[in-house]
Amino acid sequence: MAGYRSAIEAASGGSVLIVTKDDLRESATAYAQGGVAAVLGVDDSPQEHRDDTVAAGGGMCDAESVETVVSEGPARVHELLEWGGNFDREGDALHLTREGGHSRHRVAHAHGDGTGQEFVTTLVRAVQRTPEVTLWEHAFAVDLVIQDGRCAGAIVIRNGRSMVIGAGMTILCTGGAGQIYRETTNPSVATGDGHAMALRAGVAIADMEFVQFHPTTLYVAGAARHLITEATRGEGARLVDEKGDRFVFRYHADGEMAPRDVVSRAIIQHLAMTEGVCAFLDLRHMGEGVKERFPGIHRACSLYNLDITVDRIPVHPSAHYMIGGCITDLDGRTSLPGLLAAGEASASGVHGANRLASNSLLEGLVFGRRAGVLAREEAGAPPDALEIVAPDRPLPPTVLNVADMKNSIKSLMWRYVGVLRTGGGLEVALEQLRTWQAYVHQVNFGSAKALEMQNMLAVAVSVVRGALWRCESRGTHYRTDFPERDDAAFLARGVQGEREGIVERPLGRS
Numbered sequence: 001m002a003g004y005r006s007a008i009e010a011a012s013g014g015s016v017l018i019v020t021k022d023d024l025r026e027s028a029t030a031y032a033q034g035g036v037a038a039v040l041g042v043d044d045s046p047q048e049h050r051d052d053t054v055a056a057g058g059g060m061c062d063a064e065s066v067e068t069v070v071s072e073g074p075a076r077v078h079e080l081l082e083w084g085g086n087f088d089r090e091g092d093a094l095h096l097t098r099e100g101g102h103s104r105h106r107v108a109h110a111h112g113d114g115t116g117q118e119f120v121t122t123l124v125r126a127v128q129r130t131p132e133v134t135l136w137e138h139a140f141a142v143d144l145v146i147q148d149g150r151c152a153g154a155i156v157i158r159n160g161r162s163m164v165i166g167a168g169m170t171i172l173c174t175g176g177a178g179q180i181y182r183e184t185t186n187p188s189v190a191t192g193d194g195h196a197m198a199l200r201a202g203v204a205i206a207d208m209e210f211v212q213f214h215p216t217t218l219y220v221a222g223a224a225r226h227l228i229t230e231a232t233r234g235e236g237a238r239l240v241d242e243k244g245d246r247f248v249f250r251y252h253a254d255g256e257m258a259p260r261d262v263v264s265r266a267i268i269q270h271l272a273m274t275e276g277v278c279a280f281l282d283l284r285h286m287g288e289g290v291k292e293r294f295p296g297i298h299r300a301c302s303l304y305n306l307d308i309t310v311d312r313i314p315v316h317p318s319a320h321y322m323i324g325g326c327i328t329d330l331d332g333r334t335s336l337p338g339l340l341a342a343g344e345a346s347a348s349g350v351h352g353a354n355r356l357a358s359n360s361l362l363e364g365l366v367f368g369r370r371a372g373v374l375a376r377e378e379a380g381a382p383p384d385a386l387e388i389v390a391p392d393r394p395l396p397p398t399v400l401n402v403a404d405m406k407n408s409i410k411s412l413m414w415r416y417v418g419v420l421r422t423g424g425g426l427e428v429a430l431e432q433l434r435t436w437q438a439y440v441h442q443v444n445f446g447s448a449k450a451l452e453m454q455n456m457l458a459v460a461v462s463v464v465r466g467a468l469w470r471c472e473s474r475g476t477h478y479r480t481d482f483p484e485r486d487d488a489a490f491l492a493r494g495v496q497g498e499r500e501g502i503v504e505r506p507l508g509r510s
């Protein structure tokens, strides 16, 4: 989302190359169900959207970023409509749904729960209509190139060949890192490649401890963890345990519509208490119409012989959204001149410690466009002669099983760095990750899958380090050994990358 939106904007200033490691449609955006949150209804106001965003953010939202997203958001959504986006309507008006933490119906969607597909289709079409944009699919960006203290492009592997791409401006829109967890809603491409590249280049990144877990993903043996959108609950679905008890009300007065960190924790704690395996979403009272309203969920459940009008849907929390990333200003600037970031690879400050549902597509559109504008205006000429210098000693060959290593990272992270964390568990995870890093980072694998695994390790370490540093509970980050929010000590960001260790930085733009 952010990448295509920025490319469309930047292209009016020169030529743009998009490097994407899979095919052009594959990203977390394509799997978005709920939709895009924006002030689109007559009964809504920017003030209310701002208040809901800030309330979800646990005291950590950046006021200017929130203001920018909320005020520019509606225009970005209307732009998609002008580009042919086919959103669901109610008469002439857009049909707006509601998700947890929103005080209004303000989430626009498409094809019921197929919002992401429609957004990708619309943006890809717009990119393909833009002659200045070249698109490389199945090309893997390995690392940023830095020349005279400025990002000068990236090393890319394409068709088995490594090359240096010189760029007047580089924009990281590499998405999230949900694949570092065993349970995740994220597609297999979400391996934190941009986060890892930024870390290796010494770019300031922050908020890595804030990994958002989605409370309801399909939990059936053998099934991919298909997201069951929060919009189901917004439209009346009930979250119950094995016995049919709507237990979330015991954890929060808003029950199913409480913020998603609260609901995720309630499920994990309730399952531990009742020795349950999963919770259930009950849509049975909503009638046959749910099949039409949520066709993707209906289809996914049918594959496992679940009829959503007859059966309850087994669900469990899983990793969903990476709030942390490159610290960016309102135009996507990172701490490295020549490098911009937008979308999940960035930490714009909009989400604070906990993202309000469906604000991420909006953030991708708004800050993607702003980064594109800046690139258009400030990109210099690309450096002319860049070449890859081979290492002075050959790197050792390896017999490492990449799939096994990835699974080990995922299991470790789920066990020790999931919805509930403790200092002891985080220390165990860090020590194990460091042990793996000691031999995995020494090897030059050359294949995209293995490079992803190295990136996953780097990102996992930075999540654990952030979580160890933050000795309190706030938003998505919950430490059972520090269950309270501690504003006196932790109303700040933990910054990694620029220097050894974690540097504490006050909130705001200093």
Ligand code: SIN
Binding pocket: 032, 033, 034, 035, 228, 229, 230, 231, 320, 356, 357, 358, 359, 360
């Ligand atoms: C959902 O549809 O429940 C997910 C929306 C989001 O994560 O913003």
